[in-house]
Amino acid sequence: xxxxxxLNRYQLAELGSLLAEPARAAMLLVLVDGTARPAGExxxxxxxxxxxxSAHLRRLFDGGLLALQAQGRHxxxxxxxxxxxxxxxxxxxxxxxALHALPAKGDAQLRRARCCxxxxxxxxxxxxxxxxxxxxxLHTGSRGLQLLPxxxxxxxxxxxxxxxxxxxxxxxxxxxxxxxxxLGGPLGVTLTAAMLEAGWLxxxxxGRALQPSADGLRRLGLLGVSLD
Amino acid sequence: xxxxxxLNRYQLAELGSLLAEPARAAMLLVLVDGTARPAGExxxxxxxxxxxxSAHLRRLFDGGLLALQAQGRHxxxxxxxxxxxxxxxxxxxxxxxALHALPAKGDAQLRRARCCxxxxxxxxxxxxxxxxxxxxxLHTGSRGLQLLPxxxxxxxxxxxxxxxxxxxxxxxxxxxxxxxxxLGGPLGVTLTAAMLEAGWLxxxxxGRALQPSADGLRRLGLLGVSLD
DNA sequence: TCGACGTTTCGCCGCGCGGCGAAGCGTCCG
DNA sequence: CGGACGCTTCGCCGCGCGGCGAAACGTCGA
Numbered sequence: 317x318x319x320x321x322x323l324n325r326y327q328l329a330e331l332g333s334l335l336a337e338p339a340r341a342a343m344l345l346v347l348v349d350g351t352a353r354p355a356g357e358x359x360x361x362x363x364x365x366x367x368x369x370s371a372h373l374r375r376l377f378d379g380g381l382l383a384l385q386a387q388g389r390h391x392x393x394x395x396x397x398x399x400x401x402x403x404x405x406x407x408x409x410x411x412x413x414a415l416h417a418l419p420a421k422g423d424a425q426l427r428r429a430r431c432c433x434x435x436x437x438x439x440x441x442x443x444x445x446x447x448x449x450x451x452x453x454l455h456t457g458s459r460g461l462q463l464l465p466x467x468x469x470x471x472x473x474x475x476x477x478x479x480x481x482x483x484x485x486x487x488x489x490x491x492x493x494x495x496x497x498x499l500g501g502p503l504g505v506t507l508t509a510a511m512l513e514a515g516w517l518x519x520x521x522x523g524r525a526l527q528p529s530a531d532g533l534r535r536l537g538l539l540g541v542s543l544d
Numbered sequence: 545x546x547x548x549x550x551l552n553r554y555q556l557a558e559l560g561s562l563l564a565e566p567a568r569a570a571m572l573l574v575l576v577d578g579t580a581r582p583a584g585e586x587x588x589x590x591x592x593x594x595x596x597x598s599a600h601l602r603r604l605f606d607g608g609l610l611a612l613q614a615q616g617r618h619x620x621x622x623x624x625x626x627x628x629x630x631x632x633x634x635x636x637x638x639x640x641x642a643l644h645a646l647p648a649k650g651d652a653q654l655r656r657a658r659c660c661x662x663x664x665x666x667x668x669x670x671x672x673x674x675x676x677x678x679x680x681x682l683h684t685g686s687r688g689l690q691l692l693p694x695x696x697x698x699x700x701x702x703x704x705x706x707x708x709x710x711x712x713x714x715x716x717x718x719x720x721x722x723x724x725x726x727l728g729g730p731l732g733v734t735l736t737a738a739m740l741e742a743g744w745l746x747x748x749x750x751g752r753a754l755q756p757s758a759d760g761l762r763r764l765g766l767l768g769v770s771l772d
Numbered sequence: 773t774c775g776a777c778g779t780t781t782c783g784c785c786g787c788g789c790g791g792c793g794a795a796g797c798g799t800c801c802g
Numbered sequence: 803c804g805g806a807c808g809c810t811t812c813g814c815c816g817c818g819c820g821g822c823g824a825a826a827c828g829t830c831g832a
Contacts, residue, residue, distance in 0.1 A: 323636050325590075328569040331635055335560025337820075342553040355779060362553075368821060370780050380639075389778045389829040406634035406718075407559055408551055411608075446684050449677070456674050456724070488725050490634070490718055496684070497716050497725065565790075583809060596791060598810050617799040617808045774832090781826070789818085796811075802804095 334379045335407075339364050340372045343393075344381065348401050349524045350434040352385060352394035398487075398500065401433035408492035425525040427493045428543070429517065432524075435489070435504035436511065439543055440528060440536075442494040447541045460485030460501060474535045476510050562607045563635075567592050568600045571621075572609065576629050577752045578662040580613060580622035626715075626728065629661035636720035653753040655721045656771070657745065660752075663717070663732030664739065667771055668756060668764075670722040675769045688713030688729055702763045704738050 323331070335341055342362040347353065353361075359369030373393055376382040381400050385392045395401050429440040436444065448454040453467025463471075463481050471478055486503030490496075499507065511517045516532025528536070533543075551559070563569055570590040575581065581589075587597030601621055604610045609628050613620045623629050657668040664672065676682040681695025691699075691709050699706055714731030718724075727735065739745045744760025756764070761771075 323573070323639055325566040325570040325573060327639055328573065328632070328635060329564055329566040331639065332560045332563025332565075332569065336557055336564040337560075338553045338557040339820080341556040341560065345551070345553060345556065356777095359779095364820090365822060366779060367781080367823080371820080374780090391779065403635060404556070407556060407631060411551055411555055411559065449684070456677070460724075487723065488716065488718065490716070495715065496688075567790080584807095587809095592790090593792060594809060595793075595811080599790080602810090619809065775830105776832105777828105777830080779827085779829100782824085784823095785821085787819085787821105789816105791815085791817105793814095794812085797809085798807105799809100800805105800807080802806105 330379065331403075334376060334381055337372065338362075339368065340376055343369070343372065344376065344395070344400075344404060347382075347393065347395045348404055348433065349431050350395070350401065352392040354390045354392055358393060395433070398433050402489060402500070405432060405437075405492050406490055425520070425527075426523070429526040429528055430524045431508070431519070431526055432489060432491075432498070432500065434508065435498070435500045436508040436517070436526065437489070437491050437493075437498050438526075439494055440526075440541070441498035442491050442496045443541045443543055444536065445488075445497055445499045447539060448499070451540060454486070454499075457485070460487055461499065461503060462486070463503060463507075470539060471507075474539055476507075476514055476516070476535075478506070478510055481506055558607065559631075562604060562609055565600065566590075567596065568604055571597070571600065572604070572623070572628075572632060575610075575621065575623045576632055576661065577659050578623070578629065580620040582618045582620055586621060623661070626661050630717060630728070633660060633720050634718055653748070653755075654751070657754040657756055658752045659736070659747070659754055660717060660719075660726070660728065662736065663726070663728045664736040664745070664754065665717070665719050665721075665726050666754075667722055668754075668769070669726035670719050670724045671769050671771055672764065673716075673725055673727045675767060676727070679768060682714070682727075685713070688715050689727065689731060690714070691731060691735075698767060699735075702767055704735075704742055704744070704763075706734070706738055709734055 335344070339362040343358045346358065346361045355369055355373055356366060358373065359366045362369060373382065377384055381396055382393050383396045427438055429436065429438040431437065448467060453464055453470060455462045455464050462485055468478055468481060481503060484503040484506055485501055486499045487501035488497040489500030489504065491498045498504070508517070511532065512519070515529055516535060518527045518529060520527055563572070567590040571586045574586065574589045583597055583601055584594060586601065587594045590597060601610065605612055609624055610621050611624045655666055657664065657666040659665065676695060681692055681698060683690045683692050690713055696706055696709060709731060712731040712734055713729055714727045715729035716725040717728030717732065719726045726732070739760065740747070743757055744763060746755045746757060748755055
């Protein structure tokens with residue numbers, strides 16, 4: 317049977333079945349931000365008993381979507397890798413409303429700037445990535461996106477010291493709210509961590525939204541990043 | 545329950561359950577190339593009875609993944625829109641082998657050039673898109689990617705007349721085999737159709753692979769598109 | 773060493789799903 | 803008009819799954 321597709325029917329069905337339960341879906345979604353969480357917490361988040369959670373977590377682990385790290389009596393689960401997070405984000409594609417019909421005001425913060433598996437996403441992430449490309453500070457190589465020395469210098473000049481990023485590669489990551497690309501991969505994670513460290517971005521107490529600081533917005537503006 | 549994610553658990557689970565059957569998955573995968581096919585053909589492709597296929601197609605239709613077009617006694621089904629195709633392609637992310645462990649030789653053609661929902665994908669699609677960006681023939685605007693006049697001229701000069709593309713927008717589409725972007729959206733579809741029309745690309749009798757012609761490769765080479 | 777904690781395994785129950793053949797409906801052509 | 807075709811609906815069957823409480827296991831701290 318001619319299945320000229322990235323996955324064959326059984327692989328696609330297996331992936332689908334791993335997601336096809338609200339309890340498992342809830343636990344995966346909680347982990348999209350890249351954190352590791354103990355089984356009990358995931359059970360509570362999903363609203364099921366520890367026994368049920370345990371069965372579901374095992375299925376997700378056996379299915380390759382989760383990684384496990386035991387620490388004493390705690391079992392910490394996290395997404396297996398960035399590709400799982402990207403897959404979960406990209407599943408929004410088929411469900412996302414048209415761009416003109418945007419999420420409610422409450423989601424504006426998520427749309428503006430958020431953490432997508434430890435790298436910056438949202439309008440700010442997309443604008444930042446576009447600026448790097450427009451100014452030729454980002455080079456598309458065979459191994460991925462690479463920050464060029466001019467870009468390193470520009471960012472350092474704006475107060476974002478970035479040692480050793482020349483060796484890091486980034487990946488284009490589809491932004492579900494903007495429908496354009498932001499910068500993921502190790503480079504994206506490092507740049508985001510640097511912005512958090514420098515205070516350009518601040519995490520909010522709950523959820524994945526990130527709050528750009530006034531100083532951060534100013535510095536990004538000077539780099540040419542515009543939100544609008 | 546704090547679900548700061550693009551989809552809530554029920555939406556994700558619903559999507560997952562639509563995919564969680566090899567028969568439904570098979571029918572979706574057959575349609576990834578953008579074609580419309582009658583119910584009977586889809587039943588055969590999935591290896592199930594027409595009665596079973598009918599039930600599955602209804603579920604996919606009700607779930608928003610398929611569109612239906614009746615024509616006489618034939619019921620033609622196709623993917624609801626490009627986002628469904630993109631979702632299916634992107635589901636490969638979590639399952640794709642590492643880049644160094646590539647698919648078998650038989651898939652080399654798919655990797656090289658293929659049709660992803662009516663636009664060019666694969667190594668050639670990625671290289672073509674990269675060239676357009678590197679030469680500043682493609683502009684990232686707020687509505688999407690737009691071919692600039694210099695790009696239109698360059699392509700016309702190479703034998704690819706492109707009337708009225710200034711009004712078309714393209715979208716970055718993640719290429720599952722290359723892990724980089726190729727050009728999708730109406731612009732990508734139009735460029736691909738033009739290449740097929742000009743004979744630069746030829747469809748193969750079966751599957752989604754596209755065969756670049758010698759002349760097409762030569763002209764693309766002159767534009768700066770290199771495959772390697 | 774023992775009790776508490778976090779988690780997993782076991783056993784059970786009820787429900788939903790995928791498969792089919794037969795019948796029925798709408799379209800088409802001789 | 804009637805038979806054939808494409809497809810859907812109906813009724814049936816067997817199987818797998820998600821939920822739980824209780825018991826068991828491994829870890830930890832007093």
